[in-house]
Amino acid sequence: MQKTLPLDLTQRKAIEANISHLSLPGLSAGQRLVLNLEIRTLSLLTDGPTLIMEQQFSVNEIRMIVPLLEFYPSYCPYEILLAYISSNVLTEASIAHCRQCLQEAHSRGTWQQELRPIRRALTSLRSKLDRFDLGISNLRESGCSLVSLTSHIPSRSSKECLQEALLSK
Numbered sequence: 001m002q003k004t005l006p007l008d009l010t011q012r013k014a015i016e017a018n019i020s021h022l023s024l025p026g027l028s029a030g031q032r033l034v035l036n037l038e039i040r041t042l043s044l045l046t047d048g049p050t051l052i053m054e055q056q057f058s059v060n061e062i063r064m065i066v067p068l069l070e071f072y073p074s075y076c077p078y079e080i081l082l083a084y085i086s087s088n089v090l091t092e093a094s095i096a097h098c099r100q101c102l103q104e105a106h107s108r109g110t111w112q113q114e115l116r117p118i119r120r121a122l123t124s125l126r127s128k129l130d131r132f133d134l135g136i137s138n139l140r141e142s143g144c145s146l147v148s149l150t151s152h153i154p155s156r157s158s159k160e161c162l163q164e165a166l167l168s169k
Contacts, residue, residue, distance in 0.1 A: 022069060026133060026148030033132070035069065037062065044132055055128045060085055060121040065129075068136065068146040075137075075145035078102055081118050111141070 018037040030047040079099040105114035
């Protein structure tokens with residue numbers, strides 16, 4: 001018989017730092033999403049807790065879902081998504097660098113090529129999120145947002161998101 005040892009406080013805090021509990025519109029009462037960064041999974045739990053479903057993500061997919069969840073219900077700008085997927089440590093400098101790269105790509109006409117790593121990760125992420133009744137909405141040349149596919153709560157319009165994007169620049 002294998003003996004289980006209790007976790008010390010620092011180990012427990014490190015594990016808890018990698019796990020996020022989320023409540024999103026569209027989930028039934030008592031349901032919540034749990035994002036585990038260490039094993040790259042998203043789980044749907046009910047009270048009890050009871051596991052309803054779980055999905056594992058690739059490294060690039062998890063790098064996309066984290067900022068989308070952080071910015072939810074607003075959109076996440078492309079420079080943030082690019083910074084998440086292209087660097088191991090997210091800093092203001094890495095975000096500024098990605099913003100500059102995207103601006104240069106836009107002026108050169110190579111915008112789509114610059115966004116290719118993001119588009120690839122989002123394509124595979126979309127099919128996995130669909131199991132949770134979640135989708136990803138694109139806001140042309142601005143960013144992406146996570147959307148509930150079952151929520152009856154009206155989301156902000158693309159026009160409102162675009163106006164916010166323009167005001168923040």
